[in-house]
Amino acid sequence: MLGNRSCRQAALCIRAAVFLLLLSGMGAWSVPPWAAQANPPAPSGGGELPPPPPLGLDDIPVPPDNPMTREKVELGRLLFFEKRISADGTAACATCHMPARGFSNARQYGVGVEGKLGIRNVPTVLNAAYYSSQFWDGRAKSLEEQAKGPILNPAEMASSEERIVKVLGAIPAYGEAFRRAFGDPAISLDRAAKAIATFERTLVSGGSPFDRWKFGGEEAAISADAKRGFDLFKSKAQCVKCHLVDEFSAPLTDNKFHNIGIGMDKQKPELGRAEITKDRKDRGKFKTPSLREVTRTAPYMHDGRFNTLEEVLDFYDKGGHPNPSLDPDIFPLKLTQKEKKDLLAFLRTLEGNAPRVAEPEAPR
Numbered sequence: 001m002l003g004n005r006s007c008r009q010a011a012l013c014i015r016a017a018v019f020l021l022l023l024s025g026m027g028a029w030s031v032p033p034w035a036a037q038a039n040p041p042a043p044s045g046g047g048e049l050p051p052p053p054p055l056g057l058d059d060i061p062v063p064p065d066n067p068m069t070r071e072k073v074e075l076g077r078l079l080f081f082e083k084r085i086s087a088d089g090t091a092a093c094a095t096c097h098m099p100a101r102g103f104s105n106a107r108q109y110g111v112g113v114e115g116k117l118g119i120r121n122v123p124t125v126l127n128a129a130y131y132s133s134q135f136w137d138g139r140a141k142s143l144e145e146q147a148k149g150p151i152l153n154p155a156e157m158a159s160s161e162e163r164i165v166k167v168l169g170a171i172p173a174y175g176e177a178f179r180r181a182f183g184d185p186a187i188s189l190d191r192a193a194k195a196i197a198t199f200e201r202t203l204v205s206g207g208s209p210f211d212r213w214k215f216g217g218e219e220a221a222i223s224a225d226a227k228r229g230f231d232l233f234k235s236k237a238q239c240v241k242c243h244l245v246d247e248f249s250a251p252l253t254d255n256k257f258h259n260i261g262i263g264m265d266k267q268k269p270e271l272g273r274a275e276i277t278k279d280r281k282d283r284g285k286f287k288t289p290s291l292r293e294v295t296r297t298a299p300y301m302h303d304g305r306f307n308t309l310e311e312v313l314d315f316y317d318k319g320g321h322p323n324p325s326l327d328p329d330i331f332p333l334k335l336t337q338k339e340k341k342d343l344l345a346f347l348r349t350l351e352g353n354a355p356r357v358a359e360p361e362a363p364r
Contacts, residue, residue, distance in 0.1 A: 047067035049073075054206030054353060056215050058249045060129050062201060066144060066194045071180040076199025078177060079192055082360050085151070085167050087158035088113045093150065093196065096122045099357045102296035104204060112156040119155075121304035124297045126354055127290050129201040132255045136286045139276045143197035148189060161189040168192075173363035205293050208352035214250065222349045228243040229346025232339055237316070241329050241344075242288045252292055252350070257285035260330050261321025262301045269323075272302070283325045292350050309347060313340050 036176045049068040050060040062068050083092040089195065094108040096118075097103045103124045105111070109360075110118035110280055120136055128134065134146035150156040151164070168174040168187050175185035210230070212221035224229075233239045263270030264284045274282035286302045300306040317340070319332040335343075 005201070009052055011138065018099055036295045050201060054204060054211070056208065056211030056250050056352070057127070057130070057204065057206040058251070058306045059192045060201055060204060063142065066198060068198050068201060069181065071177075072182075072195050072198040073202055074199075075177045075181040076195035076197070077357070078174075078360055078363060080195050082168075082362070084362070085159050085164050085192075087114050087163070090114075093147075094359065096150070096156075097125050099355075099359075102126065102293050102354065104297045106298065112153070114151075116155045120302050121299060123289060124293060125200050126203050126205045126293050126297075127251075129204060130251055130255075131253070131287075132291070133287065137273050137276050138257060138287055143200050143329055144190075144193045147196040147200070151189070151192075164192055171316065171363050177363065203355055204273075204350040205354040207291070210346070210348050210349040211250065211352065213349070214245070215248075220342070223345060225342050225345035229342035229344070232335075232343055233346055236339070237333055237335065238329060238344060239316075243291050245272045250292075251290060253288045253290040255288070257282065257287055258327045258330075258352075259284035259286075259323065260316075261304060261323055261326055262286065262327070264323040265321045270303070281325070284323060285325075285327075291347065292352060293354055295351055296354070309344055310340070313343060315332055339363040 002214070050062050051060055080093045080097075083095070086092065091111075091113050095107045095112075098105055103126050104122045108121060110120070110122045112118065123136065128146075132141075134140040134143060135149070140146040140149060153158050165187050168178075174187065176196060178187055178191060179185040181195055209221045210216040210226070213227075214230075226358055227243070233243075234245070240252050242256070242258060244250070244254050245252065257273040258271075261284070261287070263272065269284065271283050273287075274280065274287040276282075294300075295309065298307055298309075300312050306312050313335070316330070317333045317335045320326060320330040
């Protein structure tokens with residue numbers, strides 16, 4: 001008899017095989033970007049979406065007013081790479097969220113049209129589907145709202161709904177793509193944002209060595225050093241207070257905001273979440289990012305000040321930067337060098353099955 005876990009894995013494999021067999025006759029247009037992964041998430045049942053989550057993650061949240069379809073995913077993928085809608089034709093979502101760089105950009109700040117620098121580090125969009133708010137300060141309540149931000153931001157894509165309608169409306173393939181995704185060829189900023197958000201919900205990374213050890217029962221999946229690091233993560237290092245792990249899944253974020261002192265050490269302190277809520281208690285607070293794929297998304301912190309995870313650990317070890325609003329869970333940890341090495345070994349086990357997404361040929 002197979003155990004529950006083995007049955008679930010076998011069922012997922014069968015679903016994946018059936019789904020890919022169905023896709024083989026559908027043409028390249030309808031193939032979602034995750035279909036080429038080594039371990040692609042497979043829709044359950046008769047191929048419905050969203051696909052089941054990878055090991056270590058909960059079900060992918062999808063809002064009822066923006067259901068996931070293959071056609072919408074594919075339109076979102078095209079728009080994610082579409083530079084022509086930006087003010088000077090040089091910037092797209094993928095300009096900052098590069099698939100080859102962990103869907104970040106490996107720079108301190110984002111770079112927009114005319115080479116303009118942003119004011120924040122570019123967070124990865126991997127697993128952004130699981131966030132209850134978007135951006136470092138949480139100003140967007142959904143991926144749909146987030147997608148509009150960079151499109152309209154003068155320092156990023158500097159576009160407008162009028163430009164989107166004009167540019168995409170002049171490309172016949174986009175009219176057909178919007179018709180496939182929404183039932184008619186009408187183009188709008190709202191629809192573009194819904195398609196991009198739908199595509200981003202497929203950018204999920206799980207099934208890491210840590211997941212295989214913690215949730216899959218593979219004792220050999222991670223090293224003894226990494227296991228000691230996880231013990232430290234839960235105890236002396238206090239990481240798990242914000243980067244959550246439970247017995248069923250590991251989001252590695254609490255979806256909340258904390259003041260750890262980053263930005264409060266500047267001549268003009270960065271208020272972070274307080275800029276949105278106007279609440280003094282939120283001064284200096286920024287969102288807790290997930291630690292999944294953290295080794296692939298340097299530099300770190302909302303201002304990109306740290307180039308290495310070693311620097312990040314040293315910062316936490318000293319207790320952050322003192323300020324009147326410092327989170328009470330931030331204090332000197334007194335970690336040894338061996339303990340820091342074990343923590344780093346654990347963090348390296350969080351590299352999962354991140355989707356491989358190729359830039360599509362621009363529609364004509």
